[in-house]
Amino acid sequence: MITMHWADVIAKEVADTCDHPLIATGISPTGIIHVGSLREAITGESVRSAVEGLGKDVRLIYLIDSFDPLRKRYDFLPPEYEQYVGMPISRIPCPCGKHKNYAHHFVQPFLDAVDSLGVKCEIIWTHELYEEGKFAEAIDMTFKKRQQIIQILHEVSGKEANPDYAPYNPVCEKCGRFTHPIFDTYEFPYVEYQCTCGHHGKADVRKGDGKLTWRCEWPAKWMIFGTSAEPFGKDHAAAGGSYDTGKRVAAEIYGIKPPMPIPYEFVQLKGVGQMHKSLGCSVTGLDAINMTPPEVLNYLFLRVNPSKAIDYDSGLGILDMADEYDRMERLYFAGEHTEAEDNSVRAYEIAQHNHVPKQLPLQIPYRHLVNVAQMAPDFDCVLQVLDRTEDMSKATDEDMKRLERRVNCVRYWLNGFAPDMVKFMVYPTIPPGLELTMNDKIFFKELVNRMNDCNWDSKTISNIISETGKASPLGAKGAFKMIYSVLIGKTAGPRLGPFLASMDKLFVINRFVQAAS
């Protein structure tokens, strides 16, 4: 039985029905970013690359709804932002002062993330489309067929028709807020308006003087770009929702074919550590980006169908996910895997967006990185530590970049989300307050004797510890505990053999000498 990855199924249909396919996706950067927005971008890019893989010339556009109004002063905004409510976010000042405007401020981190995920899209700012007059034709049609639109909205949503419905809202040139047009005065390209601020003015639909309301704007974008397929959250997919009205507006008002819908489920953030819950914090979209390697995040969204809800696990689950990604990578390059792994291996492949590495990249087990990151203060030290146990000579530039990204993610995770169990710190001296018995000291003395001349590798070290421990009253178990105690101040930790091997031999022996005296 041949099974297909969901992205391939969609891609095939898109390729079969469109000559010049265009995938559209977008975001409304009115406030803080959610991981779900990343799912949308990745879903779009995956379909794009899958269509490209079928030999079609395909584009992915990323529409930033920078002309949307600020709906309310969110809690995270300073009180003075009250005055900007109702204004387009492209004309509201940046809260931090470092970006061009409000929209840039909130979308920039997200664009960086999208870029790091390898999404190849054309960024389009909606406010620029309005300023360039791209919406003029659509706006003109909505004024002329306003009654028809009202009827469609009434029929599809089942709500009572609103005779005052405005498909287009001008921006008041005086106060800068969206307001209501006077329909009778419309004559292309002008419409007059009476703003609640008292100003009476005239808007030019060919300029950034106003905007279509969402339910008419969305299909207008389909018309402008000739959209073939578009992923969107289930909120738009609900019966009577904006896709339902949009497809009729598209067909009956603008006379175009609506795009193939790709509805996706939302991402939930779960598995938040106990510590965070008690502090009342939670994981934001940016947190997820910062603590998940981009290739792994890509894979996370690709391994399941868009219709599946994803619980983002910011605890130990993130380690499993990274390990699974690496495993699929190995299977892909091995060229052999079971049928059950088909889907996941293909997910790995698609996650590369048609830029699969030529050969198996350098893989350092993610869990090991968690340990190494805690032993080394910076990336150079990480490399030094890895060099003691891994052959790093064949690492390419690409390998190094990936490694550095991963170390950064691991650190971010360790700082705020990792459970205490995996955390440790190598003390610069014997942890203060640690009391050693005579037996402990004798054990360390013997340990030093045997380690002085030994080969500094994982296996030898393990052997020595085990044997010395057994010969001592501490026993093997007690020996392990004592060593953890003098190094990291805990009674358990990473496997000792590899752990000690990745540390400097002299440093370790010196510590044991201290412990023995």
Add this chain to the structure above:
RNA sequence: GGGCCUGUAGCUCAGCUAGGUAGAGCAUCUGACUUUUAAUCAGGUGGUCAAGGGUUCGAAUCCCUUCAGGCCCGCCA
């Protein structure tokens, strides 16, 4: 009030878009190596495919009903 999605091993999920003996990873258990600890290898346990009915020679898969969970729309008409 309306709608969508989900329900397969302890957990995360494949398998549903070709109807044909139920799968993977993790976890757990056992054994390699005289090294029990968060980076080894090999094997094992483990599921009434939510429930019921229907179609079929044959259903996790298609149809109907029910139950459970999650979410969305009704706040931008």
